[in-house]
Amino acid sequence: MIQRPRGTRDILPPDTRLWNRVEAVAREVFSAWGAEEIRTPVFEHTELFVRSVGETTDIVHKEMYTFLDRKERSLTLRPEGTAGVARAWIENRMQDRSLPLRLYYIGPMFRYERMQRGRYRQFAQIGLEIIGAETPLADAELLAALHEFLVRLGFDDVEIHLNNLGDPDDRQRYQEAIRQVMEVHRAELCGDCQRRLDENPLRLLDCKVPRCQELSAGAPAMDAVASPASREHVAGVEALLARLGVPYRRNPRLVRGLDYYLRTAFEVVSPKLGAGTALGGGGRYDRLIADLGGPAVPGVGFAIGEDRLIDVLPEAFRLETLARPRLYLVPLGDAAQAWALELARDWVRGGVPVELEVTGRSARAAFKRADRDHFPVVVIVGDDELAQGTVTVKRLADGSQTRLTPDRVPGWWLEHVR
């Protein structure tokens, strides 16, 4: 049998309802904050990601789905969303529109990784970008929109971790500073950290090995080395978040996996996901668009992992979404079938979700199924009903049963079920 490729998955009903509703809430919230949807290709020229995400990052280094097309062009399935948005922004001369522009996207991303819980080779992200504003106010608005989205889904236990990554020049100096301080302890560091010391000293701060954490605790915080301008910027963001009551935590060890972030960087974490597994993240990328050959336009954005979001969705939202009452319409006998179909159409038109029993199963079997599938109401139409022009309506919860004329059914449904 042919199986799905490793790292992919089938999302089946009724879970698709969760996906649809989460996406509907995202569209609602983000568009209420003035954002418009953007849809960019699922694959791009490889060069785009190499230049934006960063050559030394793991994503580019070992996680990209890269292939040659029939004309030998190197293409890559997008591993994240911001690069494509930035490219589209430049290519479509969106700077000619009034700035800033708020853009959101929803769609699949691809990273070649060994899968485990919350990590897939194809996964979906929901992202929001504010392009064309460099103020702390823009960052705070972005985080406010993110927070509102999570609140609307019923989350009350997610945390926003925030850090200042400094300006581009700071990063060089900071890496050097870490390297200097930590080089002395090289022998005591774990193997991974010894490698990080050479390749990407920032990542040292992120190590979970206790001894490494002790040692790196002595390293200076980024914020201490960062430019005054960047410190002021992030402090401004914090003040605004505090004013709004958006819960956040300063985390000086926060490092992100993409090179284009500067100044504000953040992650959304859930206690349900375990350390090191973020629900989402983002930050400011004032140089990205210029680096890709566009105008010097600043930006800030985030992306959240939809798969992970749905994995830890609050129970109330989950139950509310999954419970979708339908009226179960059962024709008994050949004579009633055409009538039942007609009634189903009329009631659906009247706003009642109907499931018509089309298999011809017996009344007994139909009730068994109704019970198992939690239909709140069964409507029977058979020879008796046909003769009298009324239908039998039974509520499963208490077993009560009445006869109604068909035109009264939608009203009855609204009154008793919805």
Add this chain to the structure above:
RNA sequence: GUGGGCGUAGCUCAGUUGGCAGAGCACCGGACUGUGGCUCCGGCGGUCGGGGGUUCAAAUCCCCUCGCCCACCCCA
């Protein structure tokens, strides 16, 4: 990419020193010819993940392979 665990019915699993592939649940039907949840009875359902090897005989032993899970790395 590294390390560990696991693949037997739709699901959860049992299967003795190698000897006829099983149970529970679920599904379909009947008892109850148009009324659910309980009970009883019957039925459907299997390349034992796949391939090769050893053997009179393999779910069981050996080799290879595919898939899944967990941890690491890293991230959504």
